[in-house]
Amino acid sequence: MGRLFAIEIIYRGIFQKTLATRIQRAIVLAAHNEGKVGISFGRYGDSPERNGIPAKGFAIVATDPTTLEEGMAKYEPKEVDITICVDDTLCKGVESWAWYGLQPVNRLLKPGGTLIVTSRETPETIIAMTHRKETPYNLSIIKGTVSFSGLWVYKDDHTDVRILGTVARILPDLFSLKSVQKAIVSEWKSELKAISAANAYERATSITVKPNQGNPEVPYKFDLPKWHEMRDGISIPSIPAGHKMDDPKNHTEGGFQPDRNPxxxxxxxxxxxxxxxFDxxxxxxxCxxxxxxxxxxxxxxxxxxxxxxxxxxxxxxxxxxxxxNCVTMVNEAEFKDNSSQWESWRQDKDGYKVWLEEKIKNPAERSHGFRYRGQYEEQIPEMLEIASGK
Ligand code: SF4
Ligand code: SF4
Structure with a gap:
């Protein structure tokens, strides 16, 4: 039996789908350049994707066809060598179509495997967002603005090739820098992209994350009934209509809060x-x-x-x-819970004002292309600077 390599790419549905597909495909092509065989695919359960929904793709590579076939006997790998997370806020967990609640982003990583995250955040921030794991793993951050674009659009900011260069450094048995550069030039006809991959290769570093580091919370989960536990016939429980809200300050009842599917x-x-x-x-x-x-x-x-x-x-x-500026979209990495903003405002209006100003001080930091329509062009100089290795 030869060696099997498994890599998963966790991305935001639709906004980053093309980015993830390019990475998956290039991993297999780079491995081909060394005589390995492989396949890349998206997880069917994440389709049809919705905007921003966490979704997964995989690249499975083996040193020989028999090992690949054996490795593919299970549709989704049970463990992976590398997890690539192309949006750092996904480190809070993956909730793919609510199959199983919230899944830690590092769940499939082998002991000693590597989580690669594209982010401007510090390792401490990324570790604090990520659930604890029983075995140590490595964290490698590719510094830069998280790559987002509009619906089904690909933003050519070199995120794909920077990730590929980093993979070559972290898992040299999978493919070398030379092999991945060959795949990049053959696929995308760009020497500049090959240089970006080499720069990322040179700069790649990682730190070990120990079992006592990270978010200690137990991820939200639920068990769906097995087929043999279901009752005859189909019953779909309805959701109650909703109820009045309770003002936490003066306990006035009013308004309306819909009940939501738990x-x-x-x-x-x-x-x-x-x-x-609210002021x-x-x-x-x-709204x-x-x-x-x-x-x-x-x-x-x-x-x-x-x-x-x-x-x-x-x-x-x-x-x-x-x-x-009454409603402002803010980087999800800034928040630790889902608590009500209105309740905080009611409890302490001055405190809320300070909190609000703190949160929105840099609102243009992230975008999936909805509001900042010109952002792609604005980011090209940064991309060129990254590519030139300055
Ligand atoms: S938050 Fe903005 S859109 Fe919503 S009710 Fe207030 S003013 Fe209108
Ligand atoms: S609250 Fe705003 S951002 Fe959230 S789903 Fe509704 S419209 Fe979209």
Whole structure:
């Protein structure tokens, strides 16, 4: 039996699909250059994808066809050598179509495997977001703005080749830098991309994450019934309509909070979340009307509180709000929980104002192309600087 290599790529559905597919495919092509065989595929369960939904792709490579066949007997690998996470906020966990609740991003990593994350954050921040693992693993951060683009669009900012160069450094038995550069030039006809891969190869570093490091929380999970545990016939439990909200300050009851499906809660689905300035809101109802996931709870005084257990981070509320800077999409990495912004505001308005200013101080840091339509062009100089190795 030869050697089997497994790599998974965790990405944001639709916004990063093309990016993930390019990485998967190039891993297999680079390994081919060394006489290995392989296959890359997306996980069927993540399809049809929704905007921003965590999704996975895999590249499976073997030193010979028999080993590959044996390795592919199970559709999805049980363990991987490398997990590549192309959006750092996914380190909070993956909730792919709510099959099993929240899955730690490092769950499939072999002991001593490597988690590669593209991020501007420090290793400490990434480790704090990531659930603890019983065995040590390595963390390698590729410094840079997380690569996002609009619907189905690919942003050619060299994230793909920088990841490929890093993989060559971390797992040299899979393929060498030379083999991956050959695949890059053959696939994308770009010497500049091959140089970017070499720069990433030279700069790649990793640190060991120990079992006592990381987010100690037990990830949210539930067990779906097995087929033999289901009752005859089909019954679909309905969700109650909802109830009034309770003001935490004066206990006035009013407004409306819809009851939500307790199984399909959102935790890591979004890469950004809206923060609301309740002091400037004019109660126009547009965010409540336009939110595609019915996220807004109506408070007793008629304000609108985006419920983070329902929000997928699409940015529609920010786009439709007629009041300047009343709703601002902010990097999800800035938040540690799903608590109600309106309740914090009610409890301490001055404190909330300070919190709000702190959160929105750099709102243009991330984008999936919805609001900052010119951002792609704005980021080209940065991409060229990265490529030149300055
Ligand atoms: S970002 Fe706004 S509009 Fe989109 S799901 Fe969240 S609350 Fe709704
Ligand atoms: S769209 Fe803006 S102003 Fe209108 S209710 Fe929502 S937060 Fe308030």
């Amino acid at each position: 199984t399909f809660l959102k935790f890591s689905t979004r890469t950004m979340r809206p923060v609301v300035n 400037t809101c004019i109660k126009c109802t547009l 409540w009307l336009q939110c595609p996931d019915s996220c807004f709870d109506v408070t007793p005084e008629g304000l609108y509180d985006a419920n983070m257990k329902a929000c997928c981070g699409c940015g529609v509320c920010e786009a439709v709000c007629p009041v300047k």
